[in-house]
Amino acid sequence: MCVQPQPILQREILTPLTDWFHAASRDLPWRRDRSPWHVWVSEIMLQQTQVNTVIPYYETFMARFPSCQDLAAAHLDDILKLWEGLGYYSRAKNLWRGANYVVNHHDGTVPDTYEELIKIPGIGDYTAGAILSFAFDAPFPAVDGNVVRVIARLTNSPWTQGNAKDKQCARSYVQNLLDHCPDQASLINEGLIELGALICRPKVPECGRCPLHQNCSALIEGTAEELPLPKKSKKRPVEDLTILVVRDNLSGRYPVRRRAPDGLLGGLWEFPYLDGHRSGEEVAVLLEDYGYETLDLRPLQPRRHIFSHLEWNMVGWAVSVKSMSLTDDPSSLIAPIIDGQELADHGIQYDDADYSFLTDPKDMDLIWVDAKELYEKAMATAIAHFRDEAIGNI
Ligand code: ADE
Numbered sequence: 001m002c003v004q005p006q007p008i009l010q011r012e013i014l015t016p017l018t019d020w021f022h023a024a025s026r027d028l029p030w031r032r033d034r035s036p037w038h039v040w041v042s043e044i045m046l047q048q049t050q051v052n053t054v055i056p057y058y059e060t061f062m063a064r065f066p067s068c069q070d071l072a073a074a075h076l077d078d079i080l081k082l083w084e085g086l087g088y089y090s091r092a093k094n095l096w097r098g099a100n101y102v103v104n105h106h107d108g109t110v111p112d113t114y115e116e117l118i119k120i121p122g123i124g125d126y127t128a129g130a131i132l133s134f135a136f137d138a139p140f141p142a143v144d145g146n147v148v149r150v151i152a153r154l155t156n157s158p159w160t161q162g163n164a165k166d167k168q169c170a171r172s173y174v175q176n177l178l179d180h181c182p183d184q185a186s187l188i189n190e191g192l193i194e195l196g197a198l199i200c201r202p203k204v205p206e207c208g209r210c211p212l213h214q215n216c217s218a219l220i221e222g223t224a225e226e227l228p229l230p231k232k233s234k235k236r237p238v239e240d241l242t243i244l245v246v247r248d249n250l251s252g253r254y255p256v257r258r259r260a261p262d263g264l265l266g267g268l269w270e271f272p273y274l275d276g277h278r279s280g281e282e283v284a285v286l287l288e289d290y291g292y293e294t295l296d297l298r299p300l301q302p303r304r305h306i307f308s309h310l311e312w313n314m315v316g317w318a319v320s321v322k323s324m325s326l327t328d329d330p331s332s333l334i335a336p337i338i339d340g341q342e343l344a345d346h347g348i349q350y351d352d353a354d355y356s357f358l359t360d361p362k363d364m365d366l367i368w369v370d371a372k373e374l375y376e377k378a379m380a381t382a383i384a385h386f387r388d389e390a391i392g393n394i
Contacts, residue, residue: 002169003155004176012215013154014181014188020211021191024198026051029058034186036110036135037068040098043130044091044122047144051197057086069108072099080267080378087381089268093261094122112136125171133178133185141174142189143167146196152228153200156217159228166228200224236311242278243271243316243383245390246287248323249295253368254391256377264307269377271386272366277315284319292321300389305382312382318390 005013025031028051030042041061045054061082065071071079076096083092098120102110110131111117117128129142143151145161151170152159159166174192178185199210207219218224247254254271261267274286284294300316369377371391379387 002172003157005173005180009215013212014177014184016211017191017195018184018187021187021194025190025194026198029055029062031190034135036112036131037066038062039131039134040068040110040123040127041065041095043127043142044095045086047091047126048088049086053086057083067108068099068102068110071096072103072108076267077378081376084378084384085381089265089378089380091122093267097121098123110135112138114140129189133189137183137186139175139178139182139185141171141178142193143171143174144193146200147174147189147192149202149228150192150196150200150212153205153218153224154212154216156221156223156227161228161231163231236306236309238311238313240275240277241312241314242274242276242283243300243314243386244273244283245271245300245316245318245386246292247318247320247390248292248368249320250323251368251370253370254374255366255368256374257366264310265380265382267378268383269379270383273314277313278317280317283317287319287321288324291324293324294319295322296320298390300386303382303385305380314382314386316386316390 030038042054042058045058045061064082065074065079074096076093079092079096080089083089086092101120102108105119106116111120112132112135114128114132117123117131118125123131126142126144129140132138132140133142141147148159148161148167148170151157151173152166155173157166157169159169174189177188181188195210195212199206203225205224207213207216207224210216210219213219216224218227245254256269256271258269259265259267274283278286280297280299284297287294296319298318300318302313302315305312305314374387374391
């Protein structure tokens with residue numbers, strides 16, 4: 001059974017909350033235009049990302065794609081390029097899929113019912129509730145991690161971060177508040193989100209400044225800082241990788257490839273990489289095996305990148321190479337790195353066990369681009385650091 005607010009508590013919570021929101025809420029760009037499209041884009045960007053990081057991305061994105069139709073008509077590559085650095089790139093793809101869905105099924109008008117919204121790719125309970133309440137002032141809860149924390153403390157409930165059942169309890173608590181005051185759905189939902197962001201913060205809640213402090217059970221019991229309970233941390237697997245920023249000395253081009261469309265960093269561009277941490281000598285031997293003489297080899301600063309379920313522990317090399325082209329055809333310089341079969345055809349031994357990036361059939365996607373083209377391609381921040389260090393910002 002989920003804890004529910006007492007009727008008297010509803011009065012004691014709602015007025016202080018909405019008064020506080022009017023007085024203390026931040027002037028954020030997505031609060032100036034509450035069209036469903038603006039709400040949709042901002043709420044997707046705000047998932048797992050700090051407000052200050054989102055602001056410039058949101059402004060650029062809305063200037064470029066002021067309507068759902070504009071995004072639907074855009075090329076996914078251009079969208080990913082604008083999203084570069086914001087992380088969690090599947091959000092951008094889903095937004096694009098969602099915009100196409102709305103164009104195809106609703107003539108480009110974002111629907112105003114829960115049943116229709118929830119069918120749109122990339123829209124779940126939270127985003128549907130945010131669109132319905134912020135854009136249409138309809139009494140649907142929008143409960144994210146911030147709000148779960150606020151309600152867990154208000155009710156002193158021993159909820160665990162990320163627990164679906166606990167979140168459902170928080171939703172039904174908020175639904176109860178909204179039912180009590182259905183014409184203030186937007187204010188109540190955003191008030192709770194804002195309270196979680198500014199006052200009822202995860203580590204150091206500022207209970208002395210909280211408009212709800214008189215009714216906060218966790219404050220009374222002294223448990224505010226402990227709630228919600230942390231989820232048991234699973235150890236993330238760590239992958240060691242060697243990133244190669246290879247520059248063909250003659251053409252000034254770099255080999256890059258696009259990652260598979262689905263999965264981690266799907267559709268983004270990357271440099272070839274090797275499993276494990278490879279020495280400069282190993283890299284030079286590898287490149288020689290594939291027809292490239294190493295002219296210069298420079299280590300790049302090692303970097304770690306933490307994903308939600310995985311960690312990359314990367315070293316990198318900036319390598320300048322000269323093609324020992326097997327043919328006189330200059331176009332071979334811009335062809336994918338010579339594959340194993342081609343080497344075999346020329347009587348050259350190769351061992352593909354170690355160097356999967358050169359022999360894997362999917363690497364036929366490898367293309368060689370100049371620096372300008374390279375910077376036009378969307379790369380994850382994790383990889384773009386190696387690009388910037390090897391080439392410099394152009
Ligand atoms: N986090 C999630 N949604 C938000 C919003 N609308 N304003 C500020 N922070 C948020």
